[in-house]
Amino acid sequence: MEIALSVKGLTKKFGEFTAVDHVSFDVEEGKFFSILGPSGCGKTTLLRMIAGFYRQTEGNIAFSGVDMTNTAPNKRPVNLVFQNLALFPMMNVHENIAFGLRRRGEKSAVIDKKVNELLERVGLPGSGKKQINQLSGGQRQRIAIARCLVLDPSVLLLDEPLGALDAKLREHMKVELKKLQVQVGTTFVYITHDQSEAMMMSDTVAVMNAGHFEQIGTPQELYHNPSSSFVAQFVGNNNKLPVSLRKDGDGQYFARYENGKEFLLLGKQELQEKEAYDLFIRPEAMIINPKEKTASFNTLDVEVKAILFDGGNSRLLVTPQGTDNELVVALPQNRQFDNIKAKDKIQVGWDAATSICYKRENWKLYDEE
Numbered sequence: 001m002e003i004a005l006s007v008k009g010l011t012k013k014f015g016e017f018t019a020v021d022h023v024s025f026d027v028e029e030g031k032f033f034s035i036l037g038p039s040g041c042g043k044t045t046l047l048r049m050i051a052g053f054y055r056q057t058e059g060n061i062a063f064s065g066v067d068m069t070n071t072a073p074n075k076r077p078v079n080l081v082f083q084n085l086a087l088f089p090m091m092n093v094h095e096n097i098a099f100g101l102r103r104r105g106e107k108s109a110v111i112d113k114k115v116n117e118l119l120e121r122v123g124l125p126g127s128g129k130k131q132i133n134q135l136s137g138g139q140r141q142r143i144a145i146a147r148c149l150v151l152d153p154s155v156l157l158l159d160e161p162l163g164a165l166d167a168k169l170r171e172h173m174k175v176e177l178k179k180l181q182v183q184v185g186t187t188f189v190y191i192t193h194d195q196s197e198a199m200m201m202s203d204t205v206a207v208m209n210a211g212h213f214e215q216i217g218t219p220q221e222l223y224h225n226p227s228s229s230f231v232a233q234f235v236g237n238n239n240k241l242p243v244s245l246r247k248d249g250d251g252q253y254f255a256r257y258e259n260g261k262e263f264l265l266l267g268k269q270e271l272q273e274k275e276a277y278d279l280f281i282r283p284e285a286m287i288i289n290p291k292e293k294t295a296s297f298n299t300l301d302v303e304v305k306a307i308l309f310d311g312g313n314s315r316l317l318v319t320p321q322g323t324d325n326e327l328v329v330a331l332p333q334n335r336q337f338d339n340i341k342a343k344d345k346i347q348v349g350w351d352a353a354t355s356i357c358y359k360r361e362n363w364k365l366y367d368e369e
């Protein structure tokens with residue numbers, strides 16, 4: 001498969017501050033590639049360098065194998081969809097989409113044909129005469145994308161385009177945007193701080209932290225095999241237990257929890273005794289009142305603090321005995337645990353293979369601030 005975009009060692013410094021630090025990645029043609037990271041990690045700066053709006057301090061950018069590191073923005077085969085969409089309110093839908101083609105000096109008949117084709121492709125045929133203020137948030141979104149696609153970019157850059165929408169519409173547009181990308185087949189490079197957006201829509205996700213990429217992988221790889229504490233915490237819901245490590249005579253590691261309980265550790269990660277670690281266990285990896293326990297099964301006695309009912313995403317909030325920590329345990333959908341109530345003492349357990357341990361790091365996700 002051809003590489004639509006190749007970025008090598010891209011770096012941007014603002015004075016002494018390094019906003020983007022030697023970032024490298026390739027995006028295959030026709031794929032949905034997301035850059036996911038908390039506010040201020042450098043996503044927009046990276047996107048602006050790719051678009052050509054910022055000059056890089058170091059590094060290279062190539063489109064379809066052609067180096068364009070120093071090419072002017074309007075000569076690059078990219079287009080950028082902004083967070084605020086930047087549609088022209090005084091123009092109708094047709095005029096908005098036609099804008100770029102007119103500037104290119106295309107003939108009216110060609111413009112009309114292309115605009116109508118694009119309106120079909122984004123699922124809004126016949127809406128050319130509508131004013132922008134007559135459109136819903138989701139429709140505006142599609143028009144903003146149509147306005148960029150009409151110029152036939154080989155890569156479409158999207159800067160948090162769902163950011164301005166309310167929660168319900170965001171959910172809907174995630175699915176719409178994914179379908180639209182598959183339908184039009186254009187390579188999308190999408191930036192977001194919302195992990196569920198990135199996970200649901202992307203073929204590949206790069207997780208960005210403080211100017212660098214922590215991990216690049218499929219959503220499944222990031223979820224099941226996070227390569228760092230940051231990724232384990234930023235991608236999907238995870239429980240974090242502060243632990244210290246002990247190695248027994250056979251070289252087997254155990255995680256010692258603050259209430260004195262020890263958990264077996266499996267897995268390939270490098271561990272060092274006596275360092276401070278965090279043990280990560282996904283809510284759905286935890287089994288309530290486990291009956292059949294494998295040889296590598298860990299258990300923990302907990303008290304139920306609250307039932308967090310949310311339909312198919314219902315969970316228990318529990319506190320392990322002898323600690324102030326709170327853990328989240330997914331509730332199976334078979335109503336088997338309908339009888340559980342607050343203050344109940346229960347046991348939760350997980351297979352050691354489903355947990356992962358990383359050295360403790362002292363950063364905070366901005367949601368927690």
Ligand SMILES: Nc1ncnc2c1ncn2[C@@H]1O[C@H](COP(=O)(O)OP(=O)(O)OP(=O)(O)O)[C@@H](O)[C@H]1O
Nearest residue numbers: 014017019037038039040041042043044045046193
């Ligand atoms: N023109 C500039 N001059 C100096 N510092 C800047 C400039 N633009 C961005 N920065 C800094 O670079 C860092 C990365 O900013 P950037 O806007 O790329 O982050 P982001 O991940 O897109 O964040 P957000 O999701 O909040 O938009 C921030 O610390 C920001 O303050």
